[in-house]
Amino acid sequence: MNAVPLSWYLTLSGVLFTLGAAGFLFRRNIITVFMSIELMLNAVNLSFISFSYAFRRVDGQIFTFFVMVVAAAEAAVGLAIILTVFKNRNTLNIDDLNSMKDEYQPAQPEEASETAPVSVP
Amino acid sequence: MLMDTILFYLFAALVLGGGILTITRRNAVHSAIFLILSLLGVAGLYLLQSAEFLFAVQIVLYVGGIMVLFLFVIMLVNLDQAAKEKQFNRQWTVALACAGLVGAEIFYFLAKGAGAFQLAKGTAEANTGMGNTERLADALFSQYLLPFEIASLLLLVAVVGSVVMAKKRI
Numbered sequence: 001m002n003a004v005p006l007s008w009y010l011t012l013s014g015v016l017f018t019l020g021a022a023g024f025l026f027r028r029n030i031i032t033v034f035m036s037i038e039l040m041l042n043a044v045n046l047s048f049i050s051f052s053y054a055f056r057r058v059d060g061q062i063f064t065f066f067v068m069v070v071a072a073a074e075a076a077v078g079l080a081i082i083l084t085v086f087k088n089r090n091t092l093n094i095d096d097l098n099s100m101k102d103e104y105q106p107a108q109p110e111e112a113s114e115t116a117p118v119s120v121p
Numbered sequence: 122m123l124m125d126t127i128l129f130y131l132f133a134a135l136v137l138g139g140g141i142l143t144i145t146r147r148n149a150v151h152s153a154i155f156l157i158l159s160l161l162g163v164a165g166l167y168l169l170q171s172a173e174f175l176f177a178v179q180i181v182l183y184v185g186g187i188m189v190l191f192l193f194v195i196m197l198v199n200l201d202q203a204a205k206e207k208q209f210n211r212q213w214t215v216a217l218a219c220a221g222l223v224g225a226e227i228f229y230f231l232a233k234g235a236g237a238f239q240l241a242k243g244t245a246e247a248n249t250g251m252g253n254t255e256r257l258a259d260a261l262f263s264q265y266l267l268p269f270e271i272a273s274l275l276l277l278v279a280v281v282g283s284v285v286m287a288k289k290r291i
Contacts, residue, residue, distance in 0.1 A: 004126055004169070007235065011228075012166075015224075020144075021220050021223045025216035025220055026217075029200075031149045031152075031191070035144075038183075039144075042159070042183075046167075052170075061174070065178065065261070069272045069275065073275050073279035077286070079191065080282070083194060083286075092200070
């Protein structure tokens, strides 16, 4: 038997989800924003597992399994998007990535190789 | 009993410390390493709740798969410029309010719903005599067969999509 009650796990899961949400909203680097999404997914997985253990049912673990599958697919597609965006825009700052069209160029291609200007607003 | 509590505190410290350092480090490689630490803590908590199969899946899939993919992408992009810039965006007051709101909402409902769950007594493993992996496979291939097949289709679409996006010319 587990001595740790369900509420402790749920509290930990809530704190972890809030941390992920804060990182998602605060950070400017798109890769770190992506990692914050993984933190939130893990918080939800943790609460699924805790309920699965508390109710002695296996369904929560199945759901966690599917969340992991979706997280893997999301990471593959999202990282491919990040690579493509970096190739086209030459930046990872989400404040510069506010348009889906390729009209905004933060740095000219010929001078981007040597001295890429740091775009400070 | 006491060992469980000690292990819970240990893994919770790992999870929360890793999470905090993930969202505050300047260097993205350091963030990824601390995220791996946090994911390992979550895996330990799975093991503490006798979810052995998902413990293995967490380590193999997240730490071995997704985080290695993250590290590859971090090394493919140029991070020197990103590390020199300001790390937090301009709307940080709004972001702080929103994050606080999310946290307050979660803990409000946790406190509100305390004692509302009818928890089961005894272990299901003792009733059926099957291990965790066996019960999981039993449910996955009978009751959840259709979602399992849809998940395989989703993975196929994701693989094709990421290849299409990463290629220079199709």
